[in-house]
Amino acid sequence: MRTIARIDIKNQDVIKGINLEGLRKIGNPENIVKEYYLNGIDEILIIDSVASLYGRNNLFDLIKNITKEIFVPITLGGGIRSLKDIENALNSGADKVAINSKALEDPDFLSKAVSSFGESTILVNIEAKKISEERWEPYKFCGREKTNLNLIDWINTIQDKGCGEILLTSIDKEGTETGFDIDLITNVHEIIKKPLIVSGGCGNLNHIQEVKKRFKDVSVAVASVLHYKILKISEIKKLFL
Amino acid sequence: MSKNFSMFGLPEDVIFCSKCVMSNQRPRSVVEFKNSSNQKSGLTIDANSSICDACNYNETKKKIDWEKRESELIELLDKYRKTNGYDCLVPGSGGKDSAYTAHILKYKYGMNPLTVTWAPHSYTDIGWKNFDNWIKVGGLDNILFTPNGRVHSLLTKLAFKNLLHPFQPFIMGQKIIGPLIASKFNIPLIFYGENQAEYGNAAEENSNPKMDTKFFSQKNNSEIILGGEKLSSIIKNYDFNLNDFEPYIPPPLDDLNSKKIEQRFLGYYLKWDPQECYYYAAKNTGFRPNTERTEGSYSKYSSIDDKIDTFHYYLTFIKFGLGRASYDAAQEIRNEKITREEGVSLIKKYDNEFPKKYFTHFLEYIEMNEGDFSSTVDKFRSPHLWRKKNKEWKLLHQVY
Amino acid sequence: MKNVIIVDYGMGNIKSLYNSLKFLGYNPVFYSEEKNINSNIYILPGVGAFNQAMKLIEEKKISNNLKNFVKNKNNLLLGICLGMQLFFEESSENLETTGLGMIKGKVKKLSDNKNHILPNVGWFETSIKNDQAFGYLKKFDKQKFYYVHSYIAEPIDKKNQVASSLYNGNNFCAMTVKNSNIIGTQFHPEKSSEIGLEFLDMLIKNSIN
Numbered sequence: 100m101r102t103i104a105r106i107d108i109k110n111q112d113v114i115k116g117i118n119l120e121g122l123r124k125i126g127n128p129e130n131i132v133k134e135y136y137l138n139g140i141d142e143i144l145i146i147d148s149v150a151s152l153y154g155r156n157n158l159f160d161l162i163k164n165i166t167k168e169i170f171v172p173i174t175l176g177g178g179i180r181s182l183k184d185i186e187n188a189l190n191s192g193a194d195k196v197a198i199n200s201k202a203l204e205d206p207d208f209l210s211k212a213v214s215s216f217g218e219s220t221i222l223v224n225i226e227a228k229k230i231s232e233e234r235w236e237p238y239k240f241c242g243r244e245k246t247n248l249n250l251i252d253w254i255n256t257i258q259d260k261g262c263g264e265i266l267l268t269s270i271d272k273e274g275t276e277t278g279f280d281i282d283l284i285t286n287v288h289e290i291i292k293k294p295l296i297v298s299g300g301c302g303n304l305n306h307i308q309e310v311k312k313r314f315k316d317v318s319v320a321v322a323s324v325l326h327y328k329i330l331k332i333s334e335i336k337k338l339f340l
Numbered sequence: 341m342s343k344n345f346s347m348f349g350l351p352e353d354v355i356f357c358s359k360c361v362m363s364n365q366r367p368r369s370v371v372e373f374k375n376s377s378n379q380k381s382g383l384t385i386d387a388n389s390s391i392c393d394a395c396n397y398n399e400t401k402k403k404i405d406w407e408k409r410e411s412e413l414i415e416l417l418d419k420y421r422k423t424n425g426y427d428c429l430v431p432g433s434g435g436k437d438s439a440y441t442a443h444i445l446k447y448k449y450g451m452n453p454l455t456v457t458w459a460p461h462s463y464t465d466i467g468w469k470n471f472d473n474w475i476k477v478g479g480l481d482n483i484l485f486t487p488n489g490r491v492h493s494l495l496t497k498l499a500f501k502n503l504l505h506p507f508q509p510f511i512m513g514q515k516i517i518g519p520l521i522a523s524k525f526n527i528p529l530i531f532y533g534e535n536q537a538e539y540g541n542a543a544e545e546n547s548n549p550k551m552d553t554k555f556f557s558q559k560n561n562s563e564i565i566l567g568g569e570k571l572s573s574i575i576k577n578y579d580f581n582l583n584d585f586e587p588y589i590p591p592p593l594d595d596l597n598s599k600k601i602e603q604r605f606l607g608y609y610l611k612w613d614p615q616e617c618y619y620y621a622a623k624n625t626g627f628r629p630n631t632e633r634t635e636g637s638y639s640k641y642s643s644i645d646d647k648i649d650t651f652h653y654y655l656t657f658i659k660f661g662l663g664r665a666s667y668d669a670a671q672e673i674r675n676e677k678i679t680r681e682e683g684v685s686l687i688k689k690y691d692n693e694f695p696k697k698y699f700t701h702f703l704e705y706i707e708m709n710e711g712d713f714s715s716t717v718d719k720f721r722s723p724h725l726w727r728k729k730n731k732e733w734k735l736l737h738q739v740y
Numbered sequence: 741m742k743n744v745i746i747v748d749y750g751m752g753n754i755k756s757l758y759n760s761l762k763f764l765g766y767n768p769v770f771y772s773e774e775k776n777i778n779s780n781i782y783i784l785p786g787v788g789a790f791n792q793a794m795k796l797i798e799e800k801k802i803s804n805n806l807k808n809f810v811k812n813k814n815n816l817l818l819g820i821c822l823g824m825q826l827f828f829e830e831s832s833e834n835l836e837t838t839g840l841g842m843i844k845g846k847v848k849k850l851s852d853n854k855n856h857i858l859p860n861v862g863w864f865e866t867s868i869k870n871d872q873a874f875g876y877l878k879k880f881d882k883q884k885f886y887y888v889h890s891y892i893a894e895p896i897d898k899k900n901q902v903a904s905s906l907y908n909g910n911n912f913c914a915m916t917v918k919n920s921n922i923i924g925t926q927f928h929p930e931k932s933s934e935i936g937l938e939f940l941d942m943l944i945k946n947s948i949n
Binding site for chain 1: 751753755756759760762763787788789854857858859861862863886888889890928930931932933934936937
C-alpha cells in the first residue's frame with residue numbers, strides 16, 4: 100500500500116481546489132516535490148490541472164528538473180492526448196503517465212499506448228462523481244464535463260483495453276478533508292483487477308486507516324493533508340509498517 | 341440606422357482593457373425601477389493606459405490598509421451588536437458570497453444576522469442544496485421570500501421583450517428585499533458582500549462602504565418602471581392591482597431614514613476574493629460547486645442557483661458582446677487566478693455558447709416559442725457589434 | 741569519474757537511470773551514442789514486454805556484444821527489471837521468446853490466479869541471502885525497494901538467486917547473480933529513493949574488482 104503525493108499544478112504554482120474547483124496557490128512545485136521526496140514519500144503524482152482547458156503541455160521542463168534529484172516513481176497526468184505526449188513525458192523523466200479525457204474520447208488509445216510503452220507505464224485516471232444511489236459517472240477535463248457513462252462499464256472497458264494501474268478520484272470528496280469516498284471504493288473494488296490508487300478527501304490519519312482496514316492492497320493519493328501541513332509523511336507511513 | 345449605431349448608448353468604438361478582458365461595452369449598474377430605455381453607460385477604459393476602471397481599482401485595492409479597514413468594521417459592529425434579537429440583515433442566496441458574508445459576520449465577528457433570500461426564478465438542484473446547507477450546515481436563520489409566480493413571470497417576460505433583460509425582476513427584488521424586511525423587523529444594518537463598483541461601476545463608489553440609496557428606495561411610486569413599462573400601465577393592461585407589486589416597489593426613503601436603515605458592503609472592510617469565498621463556503625456552509633461546467637463559461641462555483649441565470653449572461657453577450665466567460669475571466673484575472681492569455685482562451689472557447697440545458701424551460705417561463713425568442717433577440721443586436729453574413733450573425737469585436 | 745554505459749536498446753526509463761548515476765557521481769553514457777567510451781560497467785534497463793525487448797536487441801546487434809562483454813570477469817553487466825529477465829533462457833510472455841541465455845532458467849508470469857492483482861507495484865521488503873560474496877549488501881537485508889512487474893525470473897540453480905521478495909505469500913527472485921559479474925535486480929534501485937541509490941552505488945563499487 101503506497102502513499103502517493105498528488106500535486107496539481109497550474110502554470111508555475113502548485114494549486115489545491117475543493118471538488119476539483121478553485122485555483123488557490125500553494126507554492127513552488129520544485130520546492131514542494133523535493134520536500135515530499137526528502138520526507139519519504141513513496142511516489143509522486145503530478146497533474147497539470149489546466150492542460151486540457153488550454154490545450155497545452157507545460158510540465159515537461161518541471162519533470163526534467165525534478166528528476167535530476169528525485170528518485171522515486173513519478174507519474175505525469177493532464178493533457179496526455181497522443182503517443183507523442185507520452186513519449187515526451189517519458190523522455191523528460193516521468194516513469195508513468197496518467198490518462199483521462201483522451202481515453203474517454205477514444206478508448207482504443209489505451210491499447211495503443213500500452214503496446215507502445217508497456218502496460219506498467221500507463222495509468223488511467225478516473226474522476227468519478229456520484230449521480231444517484233450506487234451510481235457514479237466518470238468526468239472529463241478535470242471534473243468539468245459529463246460523459247454519461249456508467250463508472251462500472253468504464254472500468255471494465257479500460258481493463259479490457261489495457262492499463263497498468265487505476266487512479267480513482269472522488270470529485271465529491273476531493274479537497275473536502277472529510278474522508279475518502281468509501282461508498283465509491285466499495286462499489287468498484289470487486290471488479291478492479293489492476294493496482295488501485297484512491298484519491299480525494301483525506302483529512303486525517305483515521306481516513307487512511309479506514310481505507311487500509313476495509314480494502315486490501317489499495318494505495319492512497321493525498322494532497323490537502325500535505326499541502327496544508329495537516330499530516331507528516333512519516334506519520335502516514337507509520338500506518339503501513 | 342448608421343452602420344455603427346450603438347443601440348444602448350454605449351460607445352460605438354469597442355475597446356478592450358489591456359489587463360483584463362472587459363470592454364467599454366460593459367454596462368454600469370442602473371437603477372432598475374427607473375429603467376425604461378435601456379440606455380447605459382459603459383465601463384471606462386483609460387485612453388492612455390488602456391486599463392479599465394475595475395483593474396485600476398484592483399491596483400488600489402492592493403494598497404489598502406486592510407487591517408485598518410477591519411478595525412473600522414469591528415468598531416461599526418460593536419455599535420450594532422445585540423445579545424438578543426437580530427442586529428444585522430444579510431440578503432443572499434447561499435451562494436459563495438452571501439454564504440461567506442453571513443457566516444463570517446456571525447461566527448467570527450459575533451453578530452446575529454438574519455439572512456433573507458429573494459428566491460430565484462427556478463431553483464436548480466445544486467442551488468437548492470447549497471441554500472439548504474447554508475442554513476442547516478452553516479447555521480443561520482433565514483427568511484425565504486418567493487414572489488407571486490404570475491407577477492414574476494409576467495415581469496420577466498416584459499423585461500425580456502422590452503429590454504432583452506429577463507433578469508431584471510430578479511435584480512430589482514434582490515435589491516429591495518433587504519431594506520423591505522429590515523424595515524419590517526427593525527434591523528438597521530444590512531450587509532452585502534461586494535460592491536459592484538469593483539467590477540467597473542463608477543470608481544468613486546468604491547470608497548464608500550454604503551450603497552447609494554437610489555438603488556433601493558424612491559420618493560414617488562408613480563415613477564416606477566418595471567420590465568420597461570410604467571407600473572400604472574402594467575396594472576391597467578394585465579388585470580393586476582398595486583398590491584401585487586409590493587416586492588418590486590422600493591420602500592420610501594423617509595421610511596428608511598426614520599429607521600436609520602443603511603446597506604453596507606462587507607467588501608469595503610474585508611479584502612474580497614470571490615474564489616476565496618468559494619473555499620470558505622465549501623468549508624463552512626456545505627457549499628458545493630456545480631456538477632458540471634456552467635454553460636457559457638468554464639467555472640462551476642459562480643451563480644449556479646437559477647435555471648434562468650444562463651440566459652441573463654447569454655443576453656449580455658447579445659447586447660454587449662460579453663458573455664459569462666468574459667465576466668468570470670475578468671474577475672479571475674484581477675484576482676490573479678488566471679492570466680489574461682488564459683482568459684482570452686477561455687472566452688474564445690465558451691463565451692458564445694448557447695445555454696441549451698434550460699432553453700425549453702425558459703421558453704415556457706416567458707411563454708414564447710423559439711421563433712419569437714430568436715426574433716426578439718435579433719432586435720437587440722446593436723449594429724456596432726453585430727453583422728449578419730450568410731444568414732449567420734457575426735460578432736464584430738472580440739477580445740481575441 | 742567512472743564511466744557507466746547504459747544500454748539503451750529502446751525500452752526502459754533510461755532517463756531515471758542516467759540521472760541517478762549522475763547524482764552518484766558517475767559518468768553515464770548511452771550505448772547508442774558513444775561508441776568510443778570505454779567502460780567496464782554496462783547497465784541493461786527494461787520496462788515492457790520480453791519479446792519486444794529481444795527483438796530490439798537482436799535488431800541492434802547488441803546480443804553478442806553483451807555476451808562477449810561478460811566473458812571478461814572484470815566487466816560488470818547489471819540488469820534491472822526486464823533487463824534482468826533478459827539474462828535468462830526464455831520467457832512465456834506473449835510468445836515463447838528466447839532470451840540472452842546467460843543464466844539457466846525461465847521467465848514466467850508472477851501468478852495465473854485471476855484474483856491476484858497485476859502488475860505487482862509498490863515498495864516491498866527484500867530479503868538478501870547471507871552470502872560472503874555479497875557481505876556488503878547485508879545492510880540492505882529486509883529493506884524495501886520499488887517493484888513494478890508482472891513477470892519473474894526463476895533461476896534453476898539456487899546459487900543464482902541472491903535475494904527474494906514476497907507476492908501473495910510466495911517467494912520470487914528479487915536479485916540474480918552469475919559468475920559474480922552478471923547481476924540483475926527485479927526491483928528498481930534507481931527509483932527506490934536514497935536506499936536504492938546507495939544500493940546501486942555499493943553494487944557498482946564492490947561487485948567486481
